[in-house]
Structure formats: C-alpha cells, structure tokens
Amino acid sequence: MAKIVVDVMLKPEILDPQGNAVASALPRLGFSFAKSVRQGKRFEIEVEGEPTAAQLTEVEKAAEVLLSNPVIENYVVRVEK
Amino acid sequence: MRVGVITFPGTLDDRDAARAVVAGGSEAVSLWHADADLKNVDAVILPGGFSYGDYLRCGAISRFAPVMQLVIDAAGKGMPVLGICNGFQVLCESHLLPGALTRNSDLHFLCRDQEIEIVNNTTPWTSSYKAGEKIVIPLKNGEGSFQCDDTTLAQLEGEGRIIARYVGQNPNGSRNLIAGITNARGNVVGLMPHPEHAIDELTGPSAAGLGFFTSILNAMVK
Numbered sequence: 379m380a381k382i383v384v385d386v387m388l389k390p391e392i393l394d395p396q397g398n399a400v401a402s403a404l405p406r407l408g409f410s411f412a413k414s415v416r417q418g419k420r421f422e423i424e425v426e427g428e429p430t431a432a433q434l435t436e437v438e439k440a441a442e443v444l445l446s447n448p449v450i451e452n453y454v455v456r457v458e459k
Numbered sequence: 460m461r462v463g464v465i466t467f468p469g470t471l472d473d474r475d476a477a478r479a480v481v482a483g484g485s486e487a488v489s490l491w492h493a494d495a496d497l498k499n500v501d502a503v504i505l506p507g508g509f510s511y512g513d514y515l516r517c518g519a520i521s522r523f524a525p526v527m528q529l530v531i532d533a534a535g536k537g538m539p540v541l542g543i544c545n546g547f548q549v550l551c552e553s554h555l556l557p558g559a560l561t562r563n564s565d566l567h568f569l570c571r572d573q574e575i576e577i578v579n580n581t582t583p584w585t586s587s588y589k590a591g592e593k594i595v596i597p598l599k600n601g602e603g604s605f606q607c608d609d610t611t612l613a614q615l616e617g618e619g620r621i622i623a624r625y626v627g628q629n630p631n632g633s634r635n636l637i638a639g640i641t642n643a644r645g646n647v648v649g650l651m652p653h654p655e656h657a658i659d660e661l662t663g664p665s666a667a668g669l670g671f672f673t674s675i676l677n678a679m680v681k
Contacts, residue, residue: 388561392606393632395566444523447516447552450559450606 382429382437386446386453387418421445422458429457460485460679462672463500465530465546467492467521471508472543472655479655480504483672485679492524502539502583502675503530505546507599507653517560517602518548527553539583539675540647544600547639547649556642556649557615558607563600564632572664573598573652574626575638579619582641583678584648587670593626594667596657598638603651605633605640615640622648 388394394416401415437455446453462480466473477487488500511520534540534555542550550556574595577588615621623639639650654668
C-alpha cells in the first residue's frame with residue numbers, strides 16, 4: 379500500500395541541539411563519518427488506495443498548519459510505494 | 460476584575476496561577492480547554508505545564524482547543540492575555556506572538572531561580588514594575604530557547620516588544636537573552652519564567668512575581 383510521507387526538518391538556521399548531541403555521540407562510539415547531524419520528524423500517513431492529487435493537497439495544508447511550525451521548520455510531502 | 464486561567468489536559472501551574480491572580484487582587488475564573496465560553500473574563504492566563512503531553516511540538520495541539528479560538532478572537536480585540544512557559548509556547552503556536560520556543564541549547568531541563576530584567580513596563584502585565592527592574596523568579600522548562608528570524612528579531616528590538624531579558628549567562632540559548640515578548644498591540648505577553656511561583660517568600664525565591672498580577676488589576680481599573 380502506498381504511504382504519504384511528510385518529512386519535517388528544522389530550518390538550517392535554527393539551532394538543533396538534539397542533532398548536535400547525536401553528532402558528538404557518534405565519534406565516542408567509534409563512528410567517524412559525520413561532519414554534522416540534523417534531527418527531524420517523519421510522518422507516515424496511510425490512505426485507502428493510491429493517494430489522489432486532492433489528498434496530497436490536503437496533506438500539504440495539514441503539514442503547513444499542524445505537522446510543522448513554519449516559523450522554525452520546513453516540510454516535504456511525498457508518496458512512498 | 461475577572462481573570463481566566465485555562466486548564467488544558469497536562470497543565471500543571473493553573474492552581475498557582477489562580478492563587479497569584481487572587482493575591483494580585485482579582486478574581487480567578489477557571490476555564491477548561493473544551494469550553495466554548497470565556498465566562499465574561501476581562502483577561503486570560505495560559506499557565507505552564509505540558510499540555511497534551513507536549514506531543515508533536517509544545518503547544519501545537521493546544522492551539523486547536525475550542526477555548527483557544529475564543530482567546531485568539533478576544534486577543535485580536537485587545538483583551539490582555541498572558542502565557543507563561545507552556546502558555547508562551549501555545550501563544551507562539553497560535554501566532555498571537557512571533558517566533559518559537561525550541562529545545563534548550565544544552566538539552567537539559569532547567570529548574571532554577573533566574574534573574575530577569577523587566578525591559579518594557581508599558582504592557583498590562585508589567586506596569587507594576589519599573590523599567591530596568593531586576594527580579595528573581597523560577598525558570599523551569601526543557602523548550603525555552605526563543606528563536607525567530609533576523610527580521611522578526613530586529614522588529615521586536617526596534618518596537619520595544621521584548622518585555623523581559625535574562626540577566627547574566629544565557630540559560631537556554633534564547634536569541635538576545637529574550638525571556639518574554641509582547642505583540643504589536645501590547646496586550647498579549649509571553650514569558651518563559653514563572654512569576655506565579657514567586658508571590659510568597661515562604662515558597663518562592665522572592666515575592667517579586669506578584670507584579671504581573673497586580674499589573675493586570677491596575678490595567679483594568681484604569
């Protein structure tokens with residue numbers, strides 16, 4: 379079944395203390411790959427059947443009003459098979 | 460004067476806020492989040508706590524409570540509204556105040572007595588203070604770091620809309636040491652620290668928080 383996925387991330391200019399904490403924990407565990415880490419939220423929304431264009435528009439609206447805070451966050455809506 | 464104190468599921472500080480309202484000389488009126496009636500109050504306080512468990516974002520769900528639609532309408536008409544801590548977060552999520560409160564920069568939940576400076580004493584919630592007056596009241600939150608874009612910050616600074624700043628080291632990473640702000644009209648105030656916990660020297664670090672609650676009485680009587 380297809381899912382509508384909404385990824386919400388803090389805007390690049392907003393400090394992300396949680397991401398920073400993860401970034402500083404990685405090298406302590408021997409992982410040396412990370413230059414930086416940003417932490418966000420992912421919403422998975424199930425609908426009946428294939429998502430329609432109208433549903434995606436509604437989800438965009440919901441992402442703007444509820445799922446994200448446009449003052450500090452950006453969001454991306456996409457369909458995942 | 461009738462000052463409403465809203466209780467959301469998960470609100471903690473409604474009792475203290477109501478007690479502070481009474482100590483300040485007004486009548487405290489309990490309002491429930493599901494109320495579709497402001498019970499003829501003259502002003503409203505959104506107290507601290509963890510409304511709706513801080514799910515999604517602090518204050519994000521509370522914003523859509525039935526009583527908040529009434530508060531948003533009344534605030535637009537000039538009713539004084541004070542949001543403390545979680546209440547401040549709700550006011551930002553409701554877009555009654557600009558900016559947002561984000562995770563403290565050091566990730567710790569802070570609970571301590573904090574010195575703040577009252578920068579703007581022209582609002583209905585701060586008129587009992589002298590401009591520049593420093594008071595010590597409790598600060599207790601995990602998401603108290605005030606963030607906004609540069610344009611908004613310049614606007615807040617330029618229009619004198621920062622009502623209180625932290626004194627000394629920045630406790631949570633708030634921009635420009637912001638502890639509290641007001642809207643363009645000056646009737647809506649959000650404050651991160653807790654004046655309602657500092658109205659009695661027996662239980663608080665001082666009684667200096669009482670000024671917020673005597674201010675509102677003075678503002679109404681005028």
